[in-house]
Amino acid sequence: MTNGSAAQTPALERHHVIIVGAGFGGLGAGIKLSAKGIDDFVILDRGDEVGGTSRENTYPGVEADIPAVHYSYGHQPNARWSSAFAPGGELFAYAREVADRLELRQKIRFGTEVVSAAYDEDAREWTVEAADGSRFVARFVISCHGALSIPSRPEIPGIDDFEGxxxxxxxxxxxxxxxxxxxxxxxxxxxxxxxxxxxxxxxxxxxxxxxxxxxVMPKVNFAIPGALQKVFETVPLSQRIVRSIVSSTTAVAETVAVTHNKRxxxxxxxxxxxxxxxxxxxxxxxxxxxxxxxxxxxxxxxxxxxxxxxxxxxxxxxxxxxxxxxxxxxxxxxxxxxxxxxxxxxxxxxGFKIFGLSYRIAGVGGTDLETQWDAERMASYEGVAVPGFPNFFLAPGPYGVIGFSWFDTIEICVSHAVDMIAKADADGVTRIEADADATAKFVKKMRKRVEHTVFMSPSCNNSNTYYLNKHGDAPYLRPETIVETQFAMRSASKGYVLS
CATH class of the missing domain: 3.50.50.60 (FAD/NAD(P)-binding domain)
Structure with missing residues (x-):
């Protein structure tokens, strides 16, 4: 006889793809999946709205630190930014508008805080569990929890004693x-x-x-006239041209000042x-x-x-x-x-914990990703995948952040992840995993390039920069131009093992 008051095991919700996070990365992944005709996906988010970082960071004075014209998906421009560097509220509004315009809300499970993801080697599937006990199963996972999503709480004696x-x-x-x-x-x-x-x-x-x-440098922030906003709206090409100019300028600045600093x-x-x-x-x-x-x-x-x-x-x-x-x-x-x-x-x-994982990720043999990174140094293949974690993609992972624009990073990482999922489906395979040798080659190349960056300059010795971790690595930025990265991604599929 069954006890009617006993707790029931939560039902499994099955999908082809699970996306973790409904920030700009998660929304971007959903957009790319839909464009590929992959409609069986779900987006899990702990909050009650889309937006991720723009939803969470509402402190007084918050505004974009990159030009607003670049703070959008290339395929979904926003012609109504009020100023050169948009206030935080407008960034949040943009995320909501994109979710509504592209009908992504029906794919989102709000109030669903992911606490773990575990790979089943026999079923070749991932089981994702939430704090409320709900469970989701999918062949593939795209984790868009963010490279800067875990606040860094300072280890100061007495921090829990403050009564104010x-x-x-x-x-x-x-x-x-x-x-x-x-x-x-x-x-x-x-x-x-x-x-x-x-x-x-x-x-x-x-x-x-x-x-x-x-x-600190002065901020050239000015209101964007309504007339110019109207031009952007009626002639989208004009805004794309401005975006290209900004993109090229920041790319040159990063290459000269950061990537090739020692030279x-x-x-x-x-x-x-x-x-x-x-x-x-x-x-x-x-x-x-x-x-x-x-x-x-x-x-x-x-x-x-x-x-x-x-x-x-x-x-x-x-x-x-x-x-x-x-x-x-x-x-x-x-x-x-x-x-x-x-x-x-x-x-x-x-600040934040760089690439801090907001939930436990257990791959082949139950290997914990955070523990592996802590012991063996952070690594990934093309800033997106990790050997031993099949069918799992990070957007972004170590050495995956490109340039100063978060949207460049999102577009490249989620596009690659979705392309690989589509390839697996087209080839009729159920497991796709970054090759260990290809990953080692990529990481070696990135670490060698990092040696020429400003982060490895003696001038950074007393900077307390979050770009350097306890291993002495700087795995945040991918030390390449966006053009180099886009070119590399064209052949990146060769670095996977499909079965």
């Missing part, structure tokens, strides 16, 4: 007001660069805890001098200016742009603290020099 309000920039609580509060921001990276000058006028006092200063070091040194000149024009106090001047090379960290960041530190109600944090107390922060500041609010602007 603590929040990360990626999880901003809009029900809480910082107005009239004693606020601390820990970190001076890309998010802090936008948050600090935005909230400074509201707080009673703002203390910024800086470990390493950041290179052309004087370029980044010249840019660094320009950045220092900008700092001098913004900050008159020599002591404060020295604290804000990086001692590492330009490009070791992602360079940022702002017209208001430096001037925020000249306010009487803003303090820049460069002494290391000893611990967080129940009422504030104490630094290593014994100074303790009482606080109402602490904002963690401490």
């Amino acid at each position: 309000k603590m929040m990360a920039t990626q999880r901003w609580d809009h029900s809480y007001s910082v107005a009239g509060k004693r606020v601390a921001v820990i970190g001076t990276g890309a998010s802090a660069l936008q948050v600090i000058p935005t909230i400074a006028p509201e707080t009673a006092h703002l203390t910024v805890y800086q470990r390493t200063p950041i290179w 052309l070091p004087y370029v980044t040194k010249a840019v660094a001098e320009l950045a220092k000149a900008y700092l001098r024009s913004q900050v008159k106090d020599p002591e404060l200016r020295e604290k804000l001047t990086p001692t590492y090379g330009f490009g070791c960290k992602r360079p940022s742009m702002s017209n208001t960041y430096f001037s925020a530190f000249e306010r009487d109600d803003v303090t820049l603290e460069t002494a290391g944090i000893e611990r967080i107390t129940p009422t504030g922060i104490r630094t290593v020099d014994g100074n303790e500041v009482e606080l109402d609010t602490i904002v963690l602007a401490t």
Whole structure:
């Protein structure tokens, strides 16, 4: 006799392809699958809306750090960006519009936080489990959880003891007001660069805890006239031309300043001098200016742009603290020099874990991907696939981020993944796996190229850059131009074993 109150095993939902994440990567994968005529797929996302990073990052002052004309799918341009660097709300709106326009919502399971994915060698399928107990089975998985999706929580003694309000920039609580509060921001990276000058006028006092200063250039941000928006809308080719110009310019900048830095070091040194000149024009106090001047090379960290960041530190109600944090107390922060500041609010602007996996991925023999990367160094084939994890694609994986535009990366990675799925289907095979030798060859080539990048320059030794991991590798960027990558992808299918 069955006990009616006993918990029932959740039913399996079967599909041909599972996509993890409904950010721009996941939506892009869905678009590509539909274009290939592969309609049996599902997109799983922990949130209640599409958008991923643009949905999660709603902190004060958030806006794009690449030109808005480039912040879209090439096949789905947005003619209505309000400014050269679009505010975060417009990026989120664009994601929603694309999902609606291309009828992707019916494919999405919101509120479905993936906790594990395991490969069944006998069935040649993946079983994906969610936090609510729901389970999904598919032949293929495309993981679009993002290269920068896991917030990095600092290991500061006493961080759990603080009795005031603590929040990360990626999880901003809009029900809480910082107005009239004693606020601390820990970190001076890309998010802090936008948050600090935005909230400074509201707080009673703002203390910024800086470990390493950041290179900052002025931001040429201007409103896009309605007339120009209309031109973009009625003559799409005009926007594509502008996008191509921006793409070419950033590609040259990356190639010269980052990829071939050791061969052309004087370029980044010249840019660094320009950045220092900008700092001098913004900050008159020599002591404060020295604290804000990086001692590492330009490009070791992602360079940022702002017209208001430096001037925020000249306010009487803003303090820049460069002494290391000893611990967080129940009422504030104490630094290593014994100074303790009482606080109402602490904002963690401490970045992300590079390629941090948001769920457990178990491949052949139950091998855990995160454990493998931690022990053996991060690796992938063409920034998309990993040996020992058949029918599984990352968008992107290590050495998979191309240039400064996230959309270039998305388009290349998901296109390759979908092409390989379509090839497996056309060939009538049920297993497709990156070849170990081909992967080793690709990774060797990438690591050799990385040796010429700015990240391996002695000037980056004290930068605390997230581009370098504990193994001394810089697996985030693919040190090639987008043209080189596109050319390589044409023959990338040769690096797989199909069976």
